[in-house]
């Protein structure tokens with residue numbers, strides 16, 4: 160049974176698009192009410208198309224779709240919010256491509272996650288703002304915040320308060336971490352850990368997991384601590400996806416990192 164009526168209207172953001180045939184595009188969309196969707200936008204590569212310009216990646220668009228046999232068909236599109244830095248500037252777009260890839264890889268089709276959608280839009284707006292571009296500390300924190308809350312939303316919240324091995328409350332000290340076991344490990348269980356977790360990294364991860372973005376303080380992390388936090392989160396993402404993400408290579412390209 161289809162999840163949606165034969166003709167339906169929804170807001171959505173293009174996560175990914177692929178050229179198809181002579182002038183069509185196949186779109187992977189993220190919408191608040193229907194989750195991830197795939198649809199075809201016929202003729203949308205022609206400059207004369209009424210759809211052209213409304214289906215750019217990271218544009219918040221209002222769509223009218225019709226159920227098709229294999230793919231739904233975009234019949235109308237009207238851009239509501241253009242995030243111009245993300246569209247026009249590679250440096251700003253890198254973080255956006257990354258969060259879009261995360262959503263695309265983690266979500267099944269037609270599995271709605273309206274709260275994650277709201278977070279996704281919020282993160283795109285942060286990255287669009289020059290002050291939070293990916294290479295700044297604020298932008299870096301926004302990406303880690305999104306990763307932790309995506310994991311939370313999908314039921315993969317890493318344990319950061321009690322030991323993932325023996326469930327004793329964790330203390331502010333050096334602990335261990337294991338993505339396979341589901342989170343942080345107390346010193347006694349740390350022999351099962353894949354990696355160590357310094358007190359600094361532990362505090363940052365807990366803070367980001369427990370705090371809504373507007374209350375996250377302006378932290379400045381040393382590069383060693385950044386690498387550690389990033390490494391821990393990547394180990395969790397990689398464990399659940401069982402694969403590497405393409406954008407990881409771009410995020411660490413020279414000139415993108417470390418500003």
Ligand SMILES: [Zn+2]
Pocket residue numbers: 322323324325326327344345346347348
């Ligand atoms: Zn333990």
